[in-house]
Amino acid sequence: MISNLEMSVYNVDARCLDLVAPDYFNNSIYQRIIKMLAVLLGVTFVTLVVYIWRYLSKIYSFWEERGVPYRKPLPFLGNSWDLLSRQVPLNEYHKRFYNSFPDVPYYGIYDYSKPVLLLKDVDLVERVLIKDFQHFNDRGTGAGVDEQANPLDMNLFNMTGNKWRAMRKKLSPLFTTGKLRHMVPPMKTLGDGLVHLLEKNTSQVDLRDMLQRYAMDVIATVAFGMNVSILEETEESEFRRIGKQSFAFDFPRYLRFAFSTVFPKLAKKLKISQNDPEVTKYFSKVIRETLAHRRETGMERNDFIQLFVTLQQKGSIEFEGDPLEDGYLKSEDDAKNVETFALTDDAIVGQAFVFLMAGFEATSITMMYLCYELAVNPEIQKRVRKEVVNAVRNRGVLDYDSLKEMPYYGQCVQEVTRLHTFVGFLFRQCKKDYTFPGTSLSIKAGQDVIIPTIGIHQDPAHYENPEKFDPDRFAPDVSRKKCTYLAFGDGPRVCIAMRFALTEIKLCVARILLDYSITLHPKTKLPLVMDKSNFTDIPKDPIYFILTKMTDSL
Structure with missing residues (x-):
């Protein structure tokens, strides 16, 4: 119990x-x-x-498996850290890589996780750009473009295949000799206005600012019939502010560009535009209003907008010009049957938009570098100025034909575009499986290829003492290998506006030389240091000039 x-x-x-x-x-x-x-x-x-x-x-074993020289990449970043961290401008980035692989025909890099082939051998470059163009007829930059969401991104630069061929064929007559002749007189008038403004201050001139104003006025007035008067404005207008913004390669724009390049399909799904939204909105409105005004009033001018209107109404433009000079506008692809498509307002605005943007910065920077090289090479400047003055005296006017009578001056322009290449690389994408002749390298369709023009232009194998400004490199009796000069590309996708840009550059600087000699101001910081935040080689600090009135001015 x-x-x-x-x-x-x-x-x-x-x-x-x-x-x-x-x-x-x-x-x-x-x-x-x-x-x-x-x-x-x-x-x-x-x-x-x-x-x-x-x-x-x-x-990251892609290039090693194919026996292609490459630099060891960082996880996720590939070889893009120097660009992402803004340690070097894009041109310098490609130049360094080019020089770090001596005595090889090609090498590979990793654009983040994307393998990209770069070509050094100019014979292989010629294959890609010209001889085997059918395998590389696209730039590959249009893959991430949603044509419905961002119609302005689908321009001649980004277009692919038959649509590119058809658009190129339609737009080529805009840049013939005959059309350029009509555009030179208003360029000359604006050049006179530039010189008149320069008279107010010749002792310390920031020519980059003045030349940028001139370039904006030319592309707006001569090409698109807009009276914006950038040269004369005392306060920065909205047109100029947004025009400058269009080429500001800030960090957000770099990310958009990199994302669209590395992940084109995802960029297309997310409707990511390669352009700044404010820039796109503003200039789209400007161009559309100009088109509407032409249609409503029936006004006609010798400019791009008029040619676009004519092209939309008639479906074609007469190919008016010099067959020899205008041969670069045609290619064997023109003989092929290409698809036709409606030239909508979106298509017109897209093409006009890319011409407008390209005309702002590239020409003004090239003109600034031309003035710089003439200033630091006084003997060359003396020879150029004599040629310019004599040609204008012979014809009585500075016009398209007098520019053709300045061969040495033309060599100077070629040399400055070689030495100071605005965009130091060309994009191409393989569209059909391809084996490079004379090599064991084969690539598949979809493989991206880059041609580092900045490296080729400054390679001692192609140009002796390449960092020297020497216009005689382009003398008629000097032979050069094909594809060693690629300032505007080459082959069927050569820059369609090449001669328009060259004509504008030549005419503007020639107009200055008619009245002035150019020297560097002591305030200019030498050697020039490039701005790492820019897409191209643009000096970090202003280049100041002294303009001296010449007694033999016309």
């Missing part, structure tokens, strides 16, 4: 056990669950790390 005391103790112990046991067992289960989750998370993490490592190893 159990005593009452013992029974009481038993009951107390039982109640205590009932109270304690659930917590004990619950804690035990909780701890086991925590341990299981920790193990599961650890296994998941290790599996993920192994997967990423194997994935990156596969991607």
Whole structure:
């Protein structure tokens, strides 16, 4: 028999056990669950790390498996850290890579996780740009463009295949000799206005600012019939502010550009535009309003807008010009049957937009560098100025034909575009599987190819003492290998506006030389240091000039 005391103790112990046991067992289960989750998370993490490592190893072994020289990439970033961190401008980036692979026909880089082939051998470059163009007829930059969401991005630069051929064929007559002749007189008038403004301050001139104003006025007035008067404005107008913004390669724009290049399909799905939204909105409105005004009033002018209107109404423009000079506008592709498509307002605005943007910065920077090289090479400047003055005296006017009578001056312009290449690389994308002749290298359709023009232009194998400004390199009796001069590209996709740009550059600087000699101001910081935040080679600090009035001015 159990005593009452013992029974009481038993009951107390039982109640205590009932109270304690659930917590004990619950804690035990909780701890086991925590341990299981920790193990599961650890296994998941290790599996993920192994997967990423194997994935990156596969991607970053691409060039090694093909026997292509390359530089070891960083995980996820590839070889793009120097650009992402803004340590070097894009031109300098390509120049460094080019020089770090001596005595090879090609090399590879990783644009983040994307393998890209770069060509050094100019014979292979000629294959890509000209001889085997059918394998490389696209730039590959249009893959990430949503034509419906961002119609202005689908311009001649980004277009591909038959649509590019058809548009190129339609637009080529805009840039013939005959059309250029009509555009030179208003360029000359604007040049007179530029010189008149320069008279107000000749002792310390920031020519980049003045030349940028001139370039904006030319592309707006001569090409698009807009009276914006940038040269004369005392306060920065919206047109000029947004025009400058169009070429500001800030960090957000770099990210958009990089994302569209590396992940074109995803960029297209996300409707990411390569252009700044404010720039796109503003200039689209300006161009559309100009088109509407021409249609409503029936006004006609010798400019691009009129040619666009005519092209939309009639479907074609007469190819008026010099067959020899205008041969670069035609190619064997013109003989092929190409698809036709409606030339909508979006298509017109897209083409006009890219011409407008290209005309702002490239020409003004090239003119600035031309003035700089003439200033630091006074003997060359003296020879050029004599040629300019004589040609204008012979014809009585500075016009398209007098520019043709300045061969040495033309060599100077070619040399400055070689030495100060505005965009130091060309994009191409392989569209059909291809094996490079004389090599064991084969690439598949979809492979991106870059031609580092900045490296080729400054390669001692092609140009002796390449950092020297020497216009005689382009003398008629000097032979050069094909594709060693690529300032405007080459082959069927050569820059369609090449001669328009060259004519504008020649005429503007010639107009200055008619009245002035150019020297550097002591305030200019030498050597020139490039601005790392820019897409192209633009000096970080202003280049100041002294303009001296010449007694033999016309």
